[in-house]
Amino acid sequence: MQNIVTVSRNVNPKKYNVDLLAPNTGRERDGYMVAGKAFGVGIREAKKEAKRIADLYSATIEMKI
Numbered sequence: 001m002q003n004i005v006t007v008s009r010n011v012n013p014k015k016y017n018v019d020l021l022a023p024n025t026g027r028e029r030d031g032y033m034v035a036g037k038a039f040g041v042g043i044r045e046a047k048k049e050a051k052r053i054a055d056l057y058s059a060t061i062e063m064k065i
Contacts (some may be wrong), residue, residue, distance in 0.1 A: 003059035004032070005050045010039065016046035016065075020053055 001023035018038040038049045050061050
């Protein structure tokens with residue numbers, strides 16, 4: 001499992017959220033831990049932030065638009 005950066009729609013139809021999904025290494029649960037990185041930003045800023053976070057954490061980017 002590797003880190004994943006997701007870009008998804010916000011409640012506002014013209015805004016987006018950027019989240020980092022990191023593998024959960026705890027013994028009691030499998031899956032991912034979610035850390036929000038940007039909330040309610042425009043598409044340009046969301047893509048820029050996703051690229052920055054992906055480079056920082058060696059993650060892949062998933063666009064859930």
